[in-house]
Amino acid sequence: LKAVGLESQVLIVSVDGGCPGVKSVTEGVIGATSQQYPLQMAALGIEAIAAFAKDGTKPKPTEGKNFFDTGVNLVTDKPAKGVKSIDTKEGLAKCWG
Secondary structure, eight states: OTTTTOGGGOOOEEEEOOHHHHHHHHTTSSSEEEEEOHHHHHHHHHHHHHHHHHHOOOOOOOTTSSSOOOOEEEEOSSOOTTOOOBOHHHHHHHOOO
């Protein structure tokens, strides 16, 4: 995009929210990253396996969704009205990798 002079006309975002992605938001390379939490995902997965092994209990979808939501935050220093997000300072405190 830089080579053709279009970087100011495009919003680039990433998925996963690892530390390199959050740093790219801080540096202005990308506009945002959706931050997932692998350790939380793993812990919830282990809890679900243990419950199923114990008594057959299966995880239920998160209320209002048709899946089990393990959590995500949009990390950006340019929040959009009506879109929940955290800034890069908080994102860096929560990032991984």
